[in-house]
Amino acid sequence: MSGDGTDSGNPYETLDGNPYGASVEIFADESVLKEDWKPEKLPEREGELEEIRNALAPATRGVNAHNLFLYGKTGQGKTVAIDHEINLLQEYADDQDDLNLSVTKTSANNQTTSYQLCAHLIKEIRGGTKKPSGIDQQSMFDLLYDEISELEDTVIIVIDEIDTIGSNDELLYELPRARKNGHIEDQWVSVIGISNNLQFRDNLSPKVKDSLYDSEIEFAPYDATQLTSILERRADRAFVEGVLEDDVIPLCSAFAAQDEGSARQAIRLLYKSGEIALNHDDELVCESHVREARDILERKRIEEGMRSLTTQDQFALLSVVSLAIDEETPARTRQVYQKYKSIVDRLDGNQLVERRVRDHLQSLGMQGFLLATTRNTGIQGGSHYRFELKTDLEATLDILAEDNRIDSVVEDLVSVATAKNLV
Ligand SMILES: Nc1ncnc2c1ncn2[C@@H]1O[C@H](COP(=O)(O)OP(=O)(O)OP(=O)(O)O)[C@@H](O)[C@H]1O
Ligand SMILES: [Mg+2]
Structure with missing residues (x-):
C-alpha cells in the first residue's frame, strides 16, 4: 500500500469520480469567450x-x-x-x-x-x-x-x-x-x-x-488600454467573480497590444488562460497561466502560418533565423542575402536575385513572422530595410525542423543555438 490514497485496493475506485467533473469553478458563462459571441457595445x-x-x-x-x-x-x-x-x-x-x-x-x-x-x-x-x-x-x-x-x-x-x-x-x-x-x-x-x-x-x-x-x-490597432476595457467587459460575464488575479487582464492586453493589437487575440489569450487554470485544478487564474497560454497560442499561430510558406519563403526565413542565432539581427537585406545564398547552396535550391529575396522577406513581415523596419541612410536620403525574427526562436526552429526539405540546416542551427543558450 503506497499510503498516498491512490491504491486503496478497490479496483473500481478510479471510476468513482467522473473525470469530466471539474473540482474548481472558473467560468460562469464560457460562451462569452467564444469567437461567435456578439458584444452589444463597442465603446x-x-x-x-x-x-x-x-x-x-x-x-x-x-x-x-x-x-x-x-x-x-x-x-x-x-x-x-x-x-x-x-x-x-x-x-x-x-x-x-x-x-x-x-x-x-x-x-x-x-x-x-x-x-x-x-x-x-x-x-x-x-x-x-x-x-x-x-x-x-x-x-x-x-x-x-x-x-x-x-x-x-x-x-x-x-x-x-x-x-x-x-x-x-x-x-x-x-x-x-x-x-x-x-x-x-x-x-x-x-x-x-x-x-x-x-x-x-x-x-x-x-x-x-x-x-x-x-x-x-x-480601424487602427487597439492599444493596451482599449484591449483591457474590452477584456474587462467580457470577463465580468464569462468568469466566476474573483477568480481572475489582478494582473491577468493587463497582461493579456499587453501581450496582444505588443503584437498586432488584436481584440481576437486578446480574448483567445484570456480564454486559454482560464482553461489552463481549470485543467490544472487551480482555483485562481494567474500570470503563469497567461504566459503558458501565450506560448501555446503563439506556437499554434506559427504552425498554421508556416504550413503555407513556399520553399523560397522558408529559405528567406531560415536566413533570418540563422542571423538571429549569430546575434546579428536586425539585419539589412544585403546581409540576409549573403546568408540566403549559403543556405540555398547547401540545400541545392533555386537561387533568386536579391530583389526577389527582399520581396519574400517583406511578405514574411506581412505574415507576422518577421519584423521589418526602415532606416534612413543619411546623406544620400535613401532608406533601407532591416529584418528580425518576430516569432519565438525555439518554437520557430521546432516547426521548421518538421520539414524534411530543410531539416539538415535546421538541425545545425539548433546545435549552435543550444550551445549559445538561446533555446
Ligand atoms: N470594441 C470591441 N468590444 C468588444 N469586442 C470586440 C471589440 N472589437 C473586437 N471585438 C471582438 O474581437 C473579435 C474580433 O473582431 P472582428 O471579427 O470584428 O475583427 P475584424 O477586424 O473583422 O478581423 P479580421 O480582419 O480578422 O476579420 C470578435 O470576437 C469581436 O467580437
Ligand atoms: Mg472580419
Whole structure:
C-alpha cells in the first residue's frame, strides 16, 4: 500500500469520480469567450461606428448609402462593427412603412476573381446553395443585375474579406455604378468592402478606388488600454467573480497590444488562460497561466502560418533565423542575402536575385513572422530595410525542423543555438 490514497485496493475506485467533473469553478458563462459571441457595445469604436452610420444614413432617406471601404489589421472589430450598424439600420427600416431595404452580407471567402465573386453573390441573394456557372463574365454580371432588380428599392451589399479577389477587381468597379450605367433601373445599390490586407487597399486600381471609395474608414490597432476595457467587459460575464488575479487582464492586453493589437487575440489569450487554470485544478487564474497560454497560442499561430510558406519563403526565413542565432539581427537585406545564398547552396535550391529575396522577406513581415523596419541612410536620403525574427526562436526552429526539405540546416542551427543558450 503506497499510503498516498491512490491504491486503496478497490479496483473500481478510479471510476468513482467522473473525470469530466471539474473540482474548481472558473467560468460562469464560457460562451462569452467564444469567437461567435456578439458584444452589444463597442465603446472603443464609437468614432468608427459614427462614420459608418453617416455613410449608411442616406439609405434611411430613400437613396443609396455611400459606398464604404473598411480596412485595418486582423481582430480590430471591423466585422463586428458593420454587423452592429447593419442590424440597427435594418431594425430602423423594419419600423418604417415607406423604407424598403435589402441587405446582403457575405464574405468573399476565397473567391479569387470578379467572376467567382459575382456568382457567389448571386447564390447569396437567391439564398440558394448552387452557384451559377458556365456563362461568360458579362452574362454573369447581367445575371447579378437581374437578381438585384428583384430586391427592395435600397440595396446594400456587404462584402467582407474582399481582398481575396486580388487584382481581378472589375466587379468592384461595375457594381457601384450599375444604376448610373443603366444596368439597374429602380434600385439604389451601394457596396461596403472590408479588408485586413493593407496591400490590397494600396494596390486597388484607381478606377475601383474612385468607384468604391465614397468613404474609407481605418480601424487602427487597439492599444493596451482599449484591449483591457474590452477584456474587462467580457470577463465580468464569462468568469466566476474573483477568480481572475489582478494582473491577468493587463497582461493579456499587453501581450496582444505588443503584437498586432488584436481584440481576437486578446480574448483567445484570456480564454486559454482560464482553461489552463481549470485543467490544472487551480482555483485562481494567474500570470503563469497567461504566459503558458501565450506560448501555446503563439506556437499554434506559427504552425498554421508556416504550413503555407513556399520553399523560397522558408529559405528567406531560415536566413533570418540563422542571423538571429549569430546575434546579428536586425539585419539589412544585403546581409540576409549573403546568408540566403549559403543556405540555398547547401540545400541545392533555386537561387533568386536579391530583389526577389527582399520581396519574400517583406511578405514574411506581412505574415507576422518577421519584423521589418526602415532606416534612413543619411546623406544620400535613401532608406533601407532591416529584418528580425518576430516569432519565438525555439518554437520557430521546432516547426521548421518538421520539414524534411530543410531539416539538415535546421538541425545545425539548433546545435549552435543550444550551445549559445538561446533555446
Ligand atoms: N470594441 C470591441 N468590444 C468588444 N469586442 C470586440 C471589440 N472589437 C473586437 N471585438 C471582438 O474581437 C473579435 C474580433 O473582431 P472582428 O471579427 O470584428 O475583427 P475584424 O477586424 O473583422 O478581423 P479580421 O480582419 O480578422 O476579420 C470578435 O470576437 C469581436 O467580437
Ligand atoms: Mg472580419
